[in-house]
């Protein structure tokens with residue numbers, strides 16, 4: 346896919362399709378008005394007749410019948426001007442690109458982030474390419490090609506099976522071209538890195554084993570110039586990672602410990618640590634999960650995928666700071682050698698954990714990964730994990746839960762998520778909640794008893810960060826979409842990639 350930037354007028358665009366926006370309750374403005382002149386008033390006519398209203402997510406396609414070089418126009422509803430935000434630019438761009446791809450267009454110009462919208466021009470241009478690339482994403486790796494369908498004489502009703510592709514997207518904007526170009530490049534990097542994380546999440550668990558997960562991280566690191574180290578069970582034993590090994594012992598697949606390093610800061614500065622849960626499949630272990638929807642547990646590595654995707658973005662955005670990505674990865678399986686409820690495991694910081702259910706495995710593998718991050722002196726440390734069903738009860742599928750032991754870091758992360766267009770929400774960490782995980786026979790117990798399940802999980806993690814500035818994102822509710830919507834296809838969302846990349850940028854700027 347070619348990505349271009351143009352500051353010329355829409356009438357001069359030479360691709361085969363253009364998307365222009367219309368606000369609800371207003372006459373067509375900007376690019377729509379400019380095209381309308383060349384099109385002898387057809388857009389004004391559609392507006393007057395009520396076919397174009399400007400309602401959010403509305404799409405009206407029309408052909409230009411040789412009046413201008415571009416064959417097709419998509420008129421996209423932007424909603425009301427006073428509600429127009431970067432999120433709306435993303436949605437409108439996604440809607441436009443999907444509609445035009447479906448219609449068979451190849452070279453699309455997006456004139457949705459226009460000057461009179463009141464938004465920052467560069468930010469709007471960035472949001473437009475982000476929305477387009479995130480909206481166009483599909484996971485089609487395991488569907489036969491269209492030509493195979495044709496050979497079999499099968500009917501193609503599914504948009505997926507049609508497999509149409511755009512060749513180029515041109516962001517048509519106003520303002521200084523170099524600034525637009527830089528913003529669009531940033532958007533491209535963030536969207537492509539998010540889509541990489543989505544691919545990892547969508548892969549089936551028989552393909553994306555812990556070894557394969559590590560392989561993908563290592564290939565990505567090679568491509569973008571990151572340092573990468575992959576460790577196996579022998580190294581974990583040397584490190585004393587009894588919690589990670591405890592979870593891994595029920596699986597025939599070997600666990601891996603993935604370490605990615607980006608160096609943009611001083612050699613002696615430890616820098617930011619990003620840690621992600623990498624359970625490639627969570628059966629629940631001996632405390633086995635109900636069968637219904639267990640397939641969704643192939644996405645229990647999405648925290649890890651977010652870290653790897655963020656490292657891919659950071660490698661290209663090059664913030665002036667060091668960043669280390671850490672992903673412990675294993676399956677959680679039942680089996681003759683699986684760990685049991687009642688077991689006591691010792692993590693690599695020496696603390697013992699009383700196991701009450703083998704389904705609370707995420708906090709265990711993170712215990713060893715966070716201890717390791719702490720030993721490297723990384724600061725701050727942020728983890729992302731599909732950790733608890735309880736956070737889904739608390740926040741639903743809109744926002745991830747943020748648990749933090751440092752007010753400044755909490756504010757910084759909220760700002761990073763805001764800039765990234767991802768939604769997180771602070772959860773409480775009062776010291777009184779420590780009682781949830783107090784054990785009578787080990788240093789801590791693995792789960793609480795009654796309510797507050799997501800907080801209890803965060804409290805377990807807090808025992809492994811040695812009081813360093815740390816934040817935990819429980820992303821169990823936001824890693825997967827149940828069905829396609831305006832922001833993306835069904836499946837993995839890649840949540841966290843953009844917030845982490847923004848955070849690295851903000852921390853680098855603060856130092857400088």
Ligand code: BES
Nearest residue numbers: 645704705706731732733734735792821
């Ligand atoms: N991976 C799950 C959490 C999860 C639930 C992720 C729903 C995505 C969607 C985690 O390992 C788990 O099983 N947590 C248990 C913990 C409980 C047994 C204390 C849970 O939340 O039910």
Ligand code: MN
Nearest residue numbers: 627704705706
């Ligand atoms: Mn589990």
Ligand code: ZN
Nearest residue numbers: 624627645707
């Ligand atoms: Zn899990």
